[in-house]
Amino acid sequence: MIFRCVNLRAGAKLFLSVTFTFLFLTIFIGKDLRAQEAKDMFGVCAACHTIGKGKLVGPDLKGVSARHEEAWLIKFIQNSQAMVLSGDETAVKLFNENNKIPMPPNDFTDEQVRSLLSYIENYVEEPAGEETAGSFADSKVAEHKKLETSHAPTKDRSRNYFSLILISICAILLSLSDLFILKMIRWKVVHIIIMLAAVFVMGGIVVVEIQNLGRQQYYSPEQPIAFSHKIHAGQNKIDCQYCHTTAEESKHAGIPSVQLCMNCHNVVKSGSQTGTTEIAKIYEALESGKPIEWIKVHNVPDHVYFNHAQHVNVGKLECQQCHGKVEEMDQIVQESTLGMGWCIECHRTTEVQFTTNDFYKNYTKLHEELNTGKRSRIVVEDIGGNDCQKCHY
Amino acid sequence: MAKTNIIGVYDDEDVLMKAIHFMQKKNIQIKDVLSPIPIHGVFEALKLTTRLPLATFFYGVLGTSLTFAFLYWASVVNYPLKFGGKPLNTLSFIIILFVATIFIGTFLTFMTFFIRQKLYPGKEVQILDPRSTDDKMLIVVDKDEKLSAAEINDIKSAMRESGASEVNEVEEITTKKKFVWKHEKDIH
């Protein structure tokens, strides 16, 4: 019995230490996460502000906490225009100093603003060598990499497996330690079941991740211009094909040229969300002759041939069927997986414009079957829509 | 209180067979016979049977039907693809069915064998007499608490009479912690 007690105590120690390790890890990671959050938040600011690199649209934020009180700053960051309108002296002064370009309101909590401020305060410039050293090509590569990371696809929240993996590892470790050292549970079946379940869960995660590798569902990169489909397509009800002109005739839907933007933005010079900052980029592109480098959101692999005309013009599909409710998105998000299974599923269920389009007259047998009632409808699959070489060539 | 077994150690399979019959005639309940080789006479004498063949047959049937169901569903219902002018539901399935049946049959049979026999890697067992896997055969009789000393003696003498070279008592260890065996020499 004594032996057992000793064992129990040792076991409890081990258990506690393991638990503490994980707790500590979680806290540490959590702290890191908060810093990350602040960094992300600053990404919004970085459009107009720098830290220690001089004035951009707005003032340099280096030492901003020293210049103003924290409470004032929180208020200002949350809604600067309200303060200007309310006649806050400092605010009005700042507003005037900076060419009366309003700073858009931010939906931050006080806590968030504080962490943002502490981020600004503790901001250490990245080693300069990285950018200056190396040839032009290197800097190009670096730029590219930067772009890649900053625009890395954000993942679906339901695919945030961190905690799940953590729990699984914990379960395995605990059952292993119990199996060999603690021996608190008599029935080894329990250990085995727990471990199998954990391995199964992790295996499932691995499979799901592998399947999603190379896919970009919920990809929503930040675009060079904070163009909002919500405003254009949703509020202003501009037809999709006003801008994406070639969706009906070409494989590409087409990304509008700057010229096309100018049709409206000749007149509309200030927007409701970002004021003139974003629209100004159009004029800049036009003047400099450098087209805007949009980040492509909906990508299919090289070996997939996709044609918009086929789907929009012939198939009479709504854009939203694949692209989601674009008119409600500020920043475009890839709603669909764009995976093969997704395509195939749609081809199995979507009806073809079989009787209205004369092209399908060639399918005499199917017409017959339709007329005799042998078939109630013709879906894409029936006319070979799931053949390999409909998409892969 | 741990259980104790009376063990008769024999050197030869023919002697062993005779001993079994001898003891059965004496109405001594033989708990088990341990031997380094399978002795068919023992199975018959102890009236041991197994339903493994039945299980295997069942697995085979299961394998065939499941495989066919899968093949049919995958190539006719789910994603029909045409290959070389053959119909979707082709004779080619036969070959897969044949092999898959064997696969499932074999796999499940040996799994059943291991499970039924409770064999698994690293299993710790009490070895009544280490020579039983080498060159000795054992007849194991349960030393029931209800048995009187005389009865026990009867058993032991029956063993000796039938040609056992040794007769031992081995206590069964209930905890599976270690393989420990106790050797208790009989006073001869």
Place this chain on the structure above:
Amino acid sequence: MKKYWRSIDEYKTLQKDLTLAGDGGQEFSIDGMSDEEVKGNTSRRDFLKMFGFSIGFATIATSCETPVRKAIPYLIQPEEITPGIANHYASTFYDGHDYCSILIKTREGRPIKIEGNELSPISKGATNARVQASVLNLYDNARLKAPHKDGSPSDWAHVDAEIIPALDKASADGKEIVLLTSTIISPSTKQIIKDFKDKFGNVTWLTYDAISMQAMRKANEKNFGEAFIPTYDLTNAKLVVGFNADFLGTWMSPTEYTKQYSAARKLLNGESAMLRHVQYESQYTITGGAADDRVPIKPSDEVVVLLNIYNYLAAKLSQPVYPVADTSIEFASYAEELLENQGQSIVFSGTNNLNIQLICNAINHLLGNYNQTIDLSKHYNLKQGDDQAIDQLISKIDAGNVGAVIHYNVNPAYDAPNAEAYKTALAKVELSISMADAMNETAALCKYVCPDNNYLESWNDAEPQTGVYSTQQPTIRNLFDTRQAQESFLRWMGNAQEYHDYMEAFWQANIFPLQSTFTGFIFFWNQCIHDGVFAVDAEKKDFQFTSGELKAPAFIDSGDFELVLYEKIGLGDGKYANNPWLQELPDPVTTATWDNYVCVPAKYAEENGLKLEDVVRVNDLFELPIVVQPGLAYGTVAIALGYGRTSAGKVADGLGQNAFPLLSTANGLKSLMGSKVSIERVAGKTYPLALTQEHHTMEGRDLIRETTLSKFLADPASGNEQHAKDAEVNANLYDEPKFTGFHWGMAINLNSCTGCGNCVISCQAENNVAVIGKEQVKNRRIMHWIRIDRYYSEDHENPEVLHQPLMCQHCDNAPCENVCPVAATPHSSEGLNQMAYNRCIGTRYCMNNCPYRVRRFNWFEFANNKKFDFNSSMSTDLGKLVLNPDVVVRSRGVVEKCSLCVQRIQEKKLLAKTEGRQLQDGEIKTACQQSCPGDAIVFGDLLDPNSKISEIQRNPRMYHLLEHVHTLPSTSYLTKIRNKKS
């Protein structure tokens, strides 16, 4: 990428309206390729590959999911460009050697494919292999990217600033300015040269052709008083007798002749007659292969045979005869046939020999062929070169009165027989200028190189035949800092006008008045540019035939070999030697790639124990391996021109040997025939040759079914009896496959196929087929989706040659489909044998089980691989611009094959769908079909009973290859019919 690419060049008129377009039009990302791939960095495919190796890690490192792709729209979108949709522009291909009217297919403003222009009265939609491949020349890294001075890059301002005074000085010093050009058929360019002469006074314009036809001009000058080349009309002829004229392959206007020739020999619509063709030739050419009768002759026999024929005819027609030696070569029966076809026959010779041409003229005159099958008033403007131009130039330079030499589209330092002398002479000239678009042997010696544009970047016009005008328009903005030669001339004359304006003005003044349909010039001009051609009837002229003395000089047998130099279908005179597509195009007869070699007659090889790849020494000049060529006349050897380039670029340099120094130069005429060479085996030395076919007979198998005209007329199914027999015995365990909607099929008329290899290149350009290099071709791994099988008939001395284009047969009972374990190649609902590359794991089982051996495996990564850098369309940033964005570039380890141009099928189907109509028969054209000059290939829907393809299916000549295997191919062949007399 930005470096090379700006925007499409537009019509001048449009350009003026859209001034912004020129500067601001940014490229659209090449679709089908990610940025990384375009840049040649790690591609997405590589990424996936790596991912395969580290599945476990990949999930952890999910942050590296997929590289960011950018979509860069046009700043200002040119009106006519819709991203994703191809535009076609009519233009002209003329390189000093071949003329062809073409359509240029562009995608997002970059030319990716050349098609024939059906409006052209000359080429009628046909192209040849060099024209097809020319689009790759545009994206050749060997092109000069800036003007050069003394071999190092300079800029136009500097170069002009030095050249103009130098020209002025030469002119002022009274020295000659020599303009050495290829034959120029552009009326406006001629005008510029005239202006140039006027400006500088002492200008001599010398025209020089590497491969000349001057004898024909001279003979006609003698006979008709005017130096011209007449046009031949094969459609009106019943009998053609050719002498060493590879008119279906390389001679004069092969695209035009092939079109006419095959039209006269189709036998599809119940014709009871077909053009008969007799070919006397030394080297085996595809023309000889197509001929009904082929007679191998030594070059020295040609004149003898011709004069004998003449004498035979003259005797029958009571005309004077001339003395000639007897010959054992068969001629009387053919002469008799000629007599039967008076006014309906053509006799011509490709030999640049005055005697021979005079005899041909005399025979044609005797037979009354002039103005019947030979049009005297419509002339070819090609090949105006003077064979003595180089000699003249050298002597002028040596005399010291040449101040400047300007080379335009010529490369005498490589292709003149006396190139060495020319090189020495050129060094003495103070001002030497080359306008080569890529560095070549001559340009390397010149002080200034003022690179010309590629023809796809240039404006130009052409008058290939009397009264046929052809326009050329740019389809892409200059990729490099080059300047069109015409514009250089204008600048040097001090004329700031752009060539486009100059040309437009020239057309307004000189060509617009030739027609009466259009009243406003601008409408006429736009129409011409749109159509690419404009033709007026040639003025009928009456020529009187003046006969001259005909003679056949006695041949002195020195015991040496008579040499035949010839052009290869792919390489021609070697101008495009740096084009890997052409280098890898197998010679239609020898099936060799990447090299030239000495063809020796089979009999000689047998006698001397020579075999393929043995190295021989030719005239102590160079060493070459041999190819044993059955059907090459005994006593003759043949070597291809165009190889042995030294400064043409990475692909061409060091391949083969330059045979131009062996040109015969008797009587002031350069001839491919008639040089004497000695060959000597270099003991024990061999040199590997990359042949795409190593076995040359059909082993008695009925792969190509043939018959003769008379048998065909008696029984249309003659030669094809096996078809009915096989149909009877073939049985199916399962029901025959049924299709709904469409069932695509193809048919190849073996009677129309000459084996010219055009389809191979066309397919390569359309389907992004990789070039794999000599070593891999030798390993029998060629990637061409369509190959042309060549078989010799059994006769060793003079076998018949049979060609059979072979691509995936799209069998309905495809053996390949059954065996793929991963379902990468199923049958489509439209009868296509599909190949899903991204599913393929490369077991190569399908390749084994294909009886036609048409499946190709990616043995290596051919794209972005330094070891395959000659595969320029996939390994250089620039070359990649030629890729067809609708077809994926296959990665290593997957099988590929002909898809029946499924991208074209889908494109046209979509077009019909968007227009809400049924698909028309003939609307879809596969790349091979569209480019075939012989119209041998028909494609269509087998389910439509009225389609052309269904009609062919009912033709008794139709058969499937290897019918007894019962693969039920969707591709069928039509029997070959030879118009044999015996």
Place this chain on the structure above:
Amino acid sequence: MYIQKVRGILVEGNKSFGQISRDVIAPLDAKTPLWWYISASLAMGAILFGGWAIYTTITVGIGAWGVNNNVAWGYAIINFVWWIGIGHAGTAFSIFLLLMRQKWRTSINRAAEAMTVVAVVCAGLFPLLHMGRLWNAFFIFPYWNTRGPLWDNFNSPLFWDVVAISTYFMASAVFWYIGMIPDFATIRDTTASKIKKKVYGFFSFGWVGSAKGWLRFETASLLLGGLAAPLVVAVHSIVSMDFATSIMPGWHTTIFPPYFVVGAIFSGFGMVLTLMIIVRKVYKFQEYVTQSHLDAIARILTFISLIMATAYSTELFMAWYGGQEYEMFTFMKNRVTGEYTLAFWTMVTCNALIPQIFWFKKIRKNITIVFIASIFINIGMWFERYVIVVTSLSKDFLPSSWASYSPTAVEIGIFVGTLGIFLFGVLLFFRYIPMIAISEVKGILKKTSK
């Protein structure tokens, strides 16, 4: 129970049960001999060479091999079939002889089964490496996926191969292992070394040899044997269908399944003979692997060789009788005469002629000659696969695509590598596993020893 009459003496030297255990376990307890290290380093060297070849194949591509568009299969498939054939010996030994209650199998079957497992591993390597895109090899399994889901082509003999060979590997490995369990228990109970007791105890799965256990053991062996017997036939039949279901001349024939199965057993027995002669010599097992054993194998080889000869002549006859010019060409002009004459006649000599010397008892008694003959059989069977794979592909229907094939160093390297793996596997087996099935030999002791 049916008892087979015993022809010769299968265990010599009047052994007791204990003696057998000690004899068989002795090599496991002995110090590792020097020759073992030498052979193992030899095997490692071969594996390294193979490793280089595999690395080259994976990084450069299949282009590093000598195969081409027309002969798209070469060394890899030849070796695959060869190894699978060798692998057949073990199963054939155990299962057929078990089902036929042949007592003499007992001292050989363990080694034969070990050979099977290692040979199947070697064989399995080839189809994998042979793929153009090894990294996508998992496509071949019909697993649930997000492509529709897209399944495999169940018509493909290659898919059958995958199913058959994985089944075969599983079944033979299990069969082998189950047979070893009582022997591991014996080692566990007799060894003095603590580590060995632990290790072998772990692998003995807690076997004690109870009556019920033996009953189930016997029944399971018999059931697995019964299931695996058709499997042995099926596996090589399916391998033969890689060829037989295709349409290439020389492949497209119904004789292939039996021909391949018999050929496989032939080559497997040949390899068993080679190995056992070495083993009995090296480990002094003459008393267990007796003259009678070798004699029995030699007799069987003679018989199978006659079947092989019949198959060869039947093929030739059918080529002529079938009246198809392509078949006739392949056999007469490409095998019997022509480019591949040498390979063809090597095959005939080694497989059909040389084993005929076993008709003479004297020769059967001469171990050296038997050993040499067994090696010839291995070579001959390799050439048989070479003849089948290469000749048919190199000259098939269209003469235009005829091409020859010769292997590159990389291909040979992989072959050498698998030889190394085989050797190494067998060496491990020698070192750590009782080479002779102890319990089974004990079982036959009474009836067969002197």
